[in-house]
Amino acid sequence: xxxxxxxxxxxxxxxxxxxxxxxxxxxxxxxxxxxxxxxxxxxxxxxxxxxxxxxxxxxxxxxxxxxxxxxxxxxxxxxxxxxxxxxxxxxxxxxxxxxxxxxxxxxxxxxxxxxxxxxxxxxxxxxxxxxxxxxxxxxxxxxxxxxxxxxxxxxxxxxxxxxxxxxxxxxxxxxxxxxxxxxxxxxxxxxxxxxxxxxxxxxxxxxxxxxxxxxxxxxxxxxxxxxxxxxxxxxxxxxxxxxxxxx
Amino acid sequence: xxxxxxxxxxxxxxxxxxxxxxxxxxxxxxxxxxxxxxxxxxxxxxxxxxxxxxxxxxxxxxxxxxxxxxxxxxxxxxxxxxxxxxxxxxxxxxxxxxxxxxxxxxxxxxx
Numbered sequence: 001x002x003x004x005x006x007x008x009x010x011x012x013x014x015x016x017x018x019x020x021x022x023x024x025x026x027x028x029x030x031x032x033x034x035x036x037x038x039x040x041x042x043x044x045x046x047x048x049x050x051x052x053x054x055x056x057x058x059x060x061x062x063x064x065x066x067x068x069x070x071x072x073x074x075x076x077x078x079x080x081x082x083x084x085x086x087x088x089x090x091x092x093x094x095x096x097x098x099x100x101x102x103x104x105x106x107x108x109x110x111x112x113x114x115x116x117x118x119x120x121x122x123x124x125x126x127x128x129x130x131x132x133x134x135x136x137x138x139x140x141x142x143x144x145x146x147x148x149x150x151x152x153x154x155x156x157x158x159x160x161x162x163x164x165x166x167x168x169x170x171x172x173x174x175x176x177x178x179x180x181x182x183x184x185x186x187x188x189x190x191x192x193x194x195x196x197x198x199x200x201x202x203x204x205x206x207x208x209x210x211x212x213x214x215x216x217x218x219x220x221x222x223x224x225x226x227x228x229x230x231x232x233x234x235x236x237x238x239x240x241x242x243x244x245x246x247x
Numbered sequence: 248x249x250x251x252x253x254x255x256x257x258x259x260x261x262x263x264x265x266x267x268x269x270x271x272x273x274x275x276x277x278x279x280x281x282x283x284x285x286x287x288x289x290x291x292x293x294x295x296x297x298x299x300x301x302x303x304x305x306x307x308x309x310x311x312x313x314x315x316x317x318x319x320x321x322x323x324x325x326x327x328x329x330x331x332x333x334x335x336x337x338x339x340x341x342x343x344x345x346x347x348x349x350x351x352x353x354x355x356x357x358x
Contacts, residue, residue, distance in 0.1 A: 196251040196254075197251065202254035228258070232254070235255045
């Protein structure tokens with residue numbers, strides 16, 4: 001009897017210092033990269049550290065670098081990403097490594113906050129939510145980026161984040177763009193100030209890696225372009241007002 | 248000068264440079280294809296307010312645009328930061344401005 005088909009899996013073990021360890025996993029017709037990692041942890045390497053929660057592409061916690069490319073592993077099918085029968089799985093780029101496939105996401109979420117990512121409405125929880133018109137340009141711009149699951153795939157794929165540690169990154173700027181366009185958010189100006197400051201949207205090179213990699217099809221590149229336009233107009237307007245125009 | 252102001256300056260100078268560069272390139276192609284000699288070119292540029300103005304504007308836009316970009320590239324690709332980098336960028340701006348204006352003067356001012 002022929003032996004069942006196998007998958008050659010190389011997984012990064014360790015933190016910054018470490019090595020790839022080879023494992024053999026069963027190859028199934030229908031399996032995701034996360035299925036493979038889970039199988040290895042359950043059957044071959046109980047100490048293997050990795051993150052996941054929902055397994056259906058909602059929580060954004062299972063992103064890893066698979067064969068050189070950042071992906072959400074729960075919805076990446078092995079047959080779509082395998083190369084020569086091999087999967088090379090590493091932690092995400094641009095984030096501090098903790099152990100094996102687990103990164104420290106604190107810098108990612110710190111920047112999200114630094115970009116003014118926290119929503120603040122005018123009302124209290126006792127008042128009804130204000131109605132928003134879905135057909136305005138601003139709402140459409142906000143809706144285009146609102147489904148971000150904060151998986152940090154874009155952050156990992158962005159070259160500018162690698163070059164400039166202070167750069168806010170695509171996810172935080174995309175979040176900022178949704179808030180700038182949200183009529184219910186009362187701190188749109190503060191958001192614009194935050195993304196216009198050093199490390200903000202001006203650093204984007206419009207490479208489009210974030211858009212190319214985003215698993216849910218968002219275009220942070222477009223969001224950042226919007227922020228650039230808006231912040232340019234704002235800084236010019238401010239200069240103008242300081243000189244006595246538009247008062 | 249704030250990063251926001253530098254960004255605004257770089258964007259505005261880029262908007263200005265886009266048409267200027269196109270005219271400049273077309274002009275080069277025209278001069279080369281038409282087989283104009285240096286003397287014929289100087290004959291057309293000397294004393295010309297239009298070409299003088301065009302290239303003075305061009306040089307100013309370059310002197311604003313390029314150093315800001317070079318500063319960004321330096322901060323992305325090297326560890327160079329801070330005042331020395333700002334000073335070097337400013338120096339580059341003045342060098343570009345001086346070289347450019349000198350070149351414009353050479354072709355526009357009567358010889």
